[in-house]
Amino acid sequence: MAYKNILVIGGTGFIGSQVIARLARGAAPRITVPTRRYESSKHLLVMPTVRTVVADIHDEAALERLMDGVDTVINLVGILQSRRGPAGTAYGPDFARVHVDLPRKIVAACERRGIKRLVHVSAIGADIQAPSMYLRSKAAGEAAVLSSPEIVTTVLRPSVVFGEQDHFLNMFAALQKLFPVVPLGGAEARFQPVYVGDVAEAVVAVVQHQIGAGKIFELAGPQIYTLRQLVHLAGIYAGHPRPIIGLPSTLASLQAFCLEHLPGQLMSRDNLASMRVDNIASAPMAVELGIVPTALEQVGPRYLAGVNVQQQLDAWRRNARR
Numbered sequence: 001m002a003y004k005n006i007l008v009i010g011g012t013g014f015i016g017s018q019v020i021a022r023l024a025r026g027a028a029p030r031i032t033v034p035t036r037r038y039e040s041s042k043h044l045l046v047m048p049t050v051r052t053v054v055a056d057i058h059d060e061a062a063l064e065r066l067m068d069g070v071d072t073v074i075n076l077v078g079i080l081q082s083r084r085g086p087a088g089t090a091y092g093p094d095f096a097r098v099h100v101d102l103p104r105k106i107v108a109a110c111e112r113r114g115i116k117r118l119v120h121v122s123a124i125g126a127d128i129q130a131p132s133m134y135l136r137s138k139a140a141g142e143a144a145v146l147s148s149p150e151i152v153t154t155v156l157r158p159s160v161v162f163g164e165q166d167h168f169l170n171m172f173a174a175l176q177k178l179f180p181v182v183p184l185g186g187a188e189a190r191f192q193p194v195y196v197g198d199v200a201e202a203v204v205a206v207v208q209h210q211i212g213a214g215k216i217f218e219l220a221g222p223q224i225y226t227l228r229q230l231v232h233l234a235g236i237y238a239g240h241p242r243p244i245i246g247l248p249s250t251l252a253s254l255q256a257f258c259l260e261h262l263p264g265q266l267m268s269r270d271n272l273a274s275m276r277v278d279n280i281a282s283a284p285m286a287v288e289l290g291i292v293p294t295a296l297e298q299v300g301p302r303y304l305a306g307v308n309v310q311q312q313l314d315a316w317r318r319n320a321r322r
């Protein structure tokens with residue numbers, strides 16, 4: 001199957017940018033990257049085979065137009081927060097729109113355009129019975145993309161992803177530069193963080209070597225940590241390790257409730273609910289991906305040492321649309 005003309009939806013983000021940098025090497029395919037804001041895509045324009053388009057990907061006609069001449073679609077669109085839905089609904093309206101309706105629209109547009117290859121990035125722990133709206137909506141999105149008999153689909157499920165520009169360890173590194181202690185909900189939750197370069201390599205391997213038809217690959221790093229250990233490491237690498245105070249669940253919920261109503265939404269009750277299940281892989285990384293997972297200890301000290309609090313504050317401000 002050809003991969004000469006690739007549409008990377010969600011390609012401007014943390015993982016997408018790394019995927020595109022790898023796809024754009026050598027005998028590069030043509031790559032189209034839609035975005036809501038031209039500003040978010042400027043860093044990709046230095047790559048000659050990359051074209052960015054300001055478009056509303058939720059509009060089915062616009063989405064289909066983006067697929068002109070495309071043979072492969074990669075979907076990396078994801079959000080961490082959503083309003084809550086009415087009682088009894090599995091996830092709120094924002095998760096429904098981005099994690100479920102959008103994948104459905106992508107599948108429908110691929111079918112109409114005769115596109116046969118789709119790579120979809122989900123999240124480890126995605127399960128319709130999971131304790132959080134985030135994970136339940138991710139499971140529904142997976143079901144949508146795997147439902148088409150006409151499309152060869154591969155789903156990738158990363159654990160929490162680390163690397164330059166990550167949303168997770170950079171936040172905890174910056175918080176420890178700003179504050180003398182870290183009150184932490186979900187401190188004993190377990191994660192198996194995976195390096196962004198490895199996630200990007202996995203996406204590229206799946207596209208270039210045509211592997212994983214109809215499969216779900218979990219992507220996780222070589223080691224399991226509690227959240228407390230990760231926050232501590234982020235503090236050490238940033239040069240400001242602070243005491244970490246694990247919060248009991250009621251206080252953690254109260255903290256998350258307050259944070260989800262503050263600009264930047266650093267944490268929500270739904271994020272806390274996601275941590276009730278382990279964020280770890282059920283098996284080692286699939287051999288066919290050909291990746292030796294990178295340890296956090298290899299790269300964390302390099303990029304977290306230079307954590308820039310002002311940049312982090314700007315990122316939170318952007319997130320809060322301020």
Ligand SMILES: NC(=O)c1ccc[n+]([C@@H]2O[C@H](COP(=O)([O-])OP(=O)(O)OC[C@H]3O[C@@H](n4cnc5c(N)ncnc54)[C@H](OP(=O)(O)O)[C@@H]3O)[C@@H](O)[C@H]2O)c1
Pocket residue numbers: 009010011012013014015016034035036037040041057075076077078079098121122123124157158159160161162167168
């Ligand atoms: N980072 C992690 O630790 C992690 C862990 C597990 C799974 N994942 C999954 O991996 C994928 C990529 O994550 P990431 O960390 O690279 O995300 P990211 O940096 O936040 O990028 C998200 C991308 O999605 C687009 N996007 C966000 N909200 C959108 C909306 N409402 N409508 C249309 N486009 C929207 C953004 O495009 P524009 O702003 O340019 O329009 C951006 O390109 C997501 O599906 C995420 O759930 C990430």
